[in-house]
Amino acid sequence: MTSLGADTDDEAGVTVRCQDNPSVGVTFRDRFSPDPDSVHYAVELRAPGLTARVDEVVAWIWDSDLTVFLEELAADYRGWDGARSWYTNDRDLTVSAVFRSGGHVGLTWTVRPWPRAVGGWSASVTTWLEAGEQMTALAADIRRFLAEEHQ
Numbered sequence: 562m563t564s565l566g567a568d569t570d571d572e573a574g575v576t577v578r579c580q581d582n583p584s585v586g587v588t589f590r591d592r593f594s595p596d597p598d599s600v601h602y603a604v605e606l607r608a609p610g611l612t613a614r615v616d617e618v619v620a621w622i623w624d625s626d627l628t629v630f631l632e633e634l635a636a637d638y639r640g641w642d643g644a645r646s647w648y649t650n651d652r653d654l655t656v657s658a659v660f661r662s663g664g665h666v667g668l669t670w671t672v673r674p675w676p677r678a679v680g681g682w683s684a685s686v687t688t689w690l691e692a693g694e695q696m697t698a699l700a701a702d703i704r705r706f707l708a709e710e711h712q
Contacts, residue, residue, distance in 0.1 A: 574591075575589040575702045575706045577688050579690075582608075603616050631703060635697040638664065638692040642660075644658065653673055655673070668690065669687045670687075670688070
């Protein structure tokens with residue numbers, strides 16, 4: 562399940578909750594665009610016993626767009642073999658997608674701030690969504706989040 566708009570902190574964002582376990586989720590928030598070439602935002606992961614946040618993920622206009630990746634997954638609602646992956650230019654956010662029988666997509670979200678720093682860390686959660694409608698809604702919500710300046 563995804564939701565666009567105000568979440569519990571009254572800040573605009575997108576929250577993705579696992580349909581199998583709603584306590585597992587990912588939130589995109591705190592979007593800003595300091596220049597016309599990039600969009601910056603925070604990504605938070607939650608699961609029982611885990612809270613992780615990367616404060617400044619950067620999406621450059623020349624990068625492959627997360628929205629396009631999610632739209633392609635939604636279009637392939639009948640399934641695929643193996644894993645598909647997407648990542649930011651800095652690799653501080655990666656997403657891996659697998660398809661399981663019954664028409665569900667597992668999205669493993671990994672945040673890794675300072676990926677090239679010695680002693681860095683990473684955290685991952687997996688959200689399961691319906692391959693068709695929920696993936697389509699997620700792609701649309703992310704597109705709106707990345708495209709609009711929220712007040």
